[in-house]
Amino acid sequence: xxxxxxxxxxxxxxxxxxxxxxxxxxxxxxxxxxxxxxxxxxxxxxxxxxxxxxxxxxxxxxxxxxxxxxxxxxxxxxxxxxxxxxxxxxxxxxxxxxxxxxxxxxxxxxxxxxxxxxxxxxxxxxxxxxxxxxxxxxxxxxxxxxxxxxxxxxxxxxxxxxxxxxxxxxxxxxxxxxxxxx
Numbered sequence: 544x545x546x547x548x549x550x551x552x553x554x555x556x557x558x559x560x561x562x563x564x565x566x567x568x569x570x571x572x573x574x575x576x577x578x579x580x581x582x583x584x585x586x587x588x589x590x591x592x593x594x595x596x597x598x599x600x601x602x603x604x605x606x607x608x609x610x611x612x613x614x615x616x617x618x619x620x621x622x623x624x625x626x627x628x629x630x631x632x633x634x635x636x637x638x639x640x641x642x643x644x645x646x647x648x649x650x651x652x653x654x655x656x657x658x659x660x661x662x663x664x665x666x667x668x669x670x671x672x673x674x675x676x677x678x679x680x681x682x683x684x685x686x687x688x689x690x691x692x693x694x695x696x697x698x699x700x701x702x703x704x705x706x707x708x709x710x711x712x713x714x715x716x717x718x719x720x721x722x723x724x725x
């Protein structure tokens with residue numbers, strides 16, 4: 544008589560225990576995945592905080608380095624608007640006609656805002672005088688001044704641009720550029 548391999552018959556308890564073990568393994572894998580994600584998230588948050596601290600320190604250093612003095616002792620009437628616009632145009636590589644025009648591209652608008660800001664800050668021109676010079680509405684001049692005033696405090700790039708144009712204007716009107724802290 545043939546006595547072949549015996550067939551092991553497994554009952555429902557065996558399959559139930561396999562299902563429970565499988566479920567435990569899946570839960571363990573899911574928990575490991577969650578733990579890794581939490582670790583990655585925590586590391587990313589720490590790195591972001593470090594970068595933010597470094598950026599704040601850089602901003603503080605750059606902004607204080609380029610801050611314009613509140614009291615300027617030069618003859619403000621000696622600084623023509625045209626010189627400020629020419630220096631700004633040269634710095635940004637844009638023709639003066641575009642600065643005076645209606646272009647709204649980001650680079651032209653920022654250059655125009657810096658020029659208007661410097662006309663108000665360096666040459667002590669009023670909104671209405673700038674309105675007549677540029678053909679812009681006085682609220683546009685006011686917006687440009689406020690926008691650049693804020694950006695000078697928060698953006699090292701804008702602060703550096705304003706500083707560079709200020710120095711160029713001083714050189715153009717034969718003033719000492721070292722007065723501006725460069």
